[in-house]
Amino acid sequence: MSAKGMNVVVDTVNDNDERFNTCLDLIIDHPVLFVGVTCSKEELEW
Template identity: 70%
Template sequence: IEPTREVDNVGQILFDPIISVYYATIKLFSEMGLNVIVDTVIDNDKRFNDYLDLLFDHPTFFVGVLCSKEELTRREQIRGDREIGLANSQFDYIYSYDEYDLEVNTEELSPAECTDKILSYIKSDQDYSAFKNLSKREISVS
């Protein structure tokens, strides 16, 4: 079923307050000095810009979680809780960032190995600079 503009607008109206609370919670916890893990897919320029605005003045460890398009498609199919084709449709945008503080490849490393690599980086006291080096993206109006 193809969504209508009205459904899109209703969904946007209902979704925006939830996203706003989500962003505000991330910012609040960070301002309280808590370490926050934001596991998300940045799938469009507006969302990226929102995160950049929200987190620019906070230490942000930007981790690229990498995987081939073929493997993402395979995982999407076996999970059964995703719209088939979503991974393929988002792939080019999601992997359009060329700078991360750290990259982990989930095809090459187990979840435990990815975790160890991330924790090792955190414990090394290296600066988190990749996110601050990124620029806002121009949002096209369609």
């Protein structure tokens, strides 16, 4: 969809370098804006 000019929102967890690098390999040719969200473990389990 991005290749056709559409904006795409992807919500994912990149919890290690391998997962992050795999994600980068998939989107390297597209405009990307990363937004990082950090919260406590307790908030995640809520």
